[in-house]
Amino acid sequence: MSLFDDIVAASGLDELVAPFTVSRLLLRADVQPDQVRPEDLARALPELERGIRVYLGEGEADAAVARLRGLAG
């Protein structure tokens, strides 16, 4: 699995929207989804968090953000 796949899985978003949403959010942070590295993920975390909170409730979003932070190192 690529880091992108890990991010998608960690996002907590439903599999239907997760790849679209994560890709879009990474691009908003000027990160290429197919080339994302942990340091890129760290930079994109605020954007990812904002997007995830659109879809997820508070508890789920908090857990997802914690998982993403773990991936970012």
Added chain:
Amino acid sequence: VGEHEHRVGAAGQQSVDPRLEVRDDASVERRLDDVELRVRGADRRDRAVPERSSRTSTSSGGRVWPSSASSVGRASGQNRKWTITAPTRTPPPLPGRPRGNRPPRLRRWPPDVGDHRSPARSARPDRRTRGRRHDRGPEAPADETISEAAQEQFLHAFVELLREGLQGGSDQRELVMETAVPAIVSAGQTALDLVAGHVAFFTALSPPLLDAVPERLRTDAAAWLARYAADYTREVTERALAAEGSG
């Protein structure tokens, strides 16, 4: 009150109605919680009402309706189900009032409006038979394409979009349009499916939403919601058609 969200009026004529300004109206929050829980089929008496500590406000400092939208969003339980029923051949139930105690399973987003297809349309090749449903397999019924988990997340997103719309922003809506619509189209729903579903969705959702608004504000709130629904549905349709064209 924000400059954008409360400009309402019929036939596109905009006017600022100060009556839409609600300051610290806890009853609105309570009623919105009622709506949210009724929509989800939960018995609010079985659940703790989520704490409401924050209120939305605009740059001008005014409270906006619904001031509790964020708490409505937070109230989305993971295990609750929808109760806005997909109309069937029988008359639909009153919006927000589930049949019995068990909400129906909705498998589309937004809820389907039943067997509304014309024979001619039914005879056309269906996008859902084109093998775009990935791992769900070609035998999976079309209505199975949107999971309940996805619906739950879409509902949460929709509440957030309503809140954002009332505040005059569009970032979250843009994100949803860019992500959810192509995802739903890729799962097999057509633009026409989405139009039909959104009409049903807004029609069903409006009464319980408006019930939560103080009566003195209801007419203006209905006008705002109608405009929002029309604009939202149009944008969904445009995005879906674009996604179909690129699919």
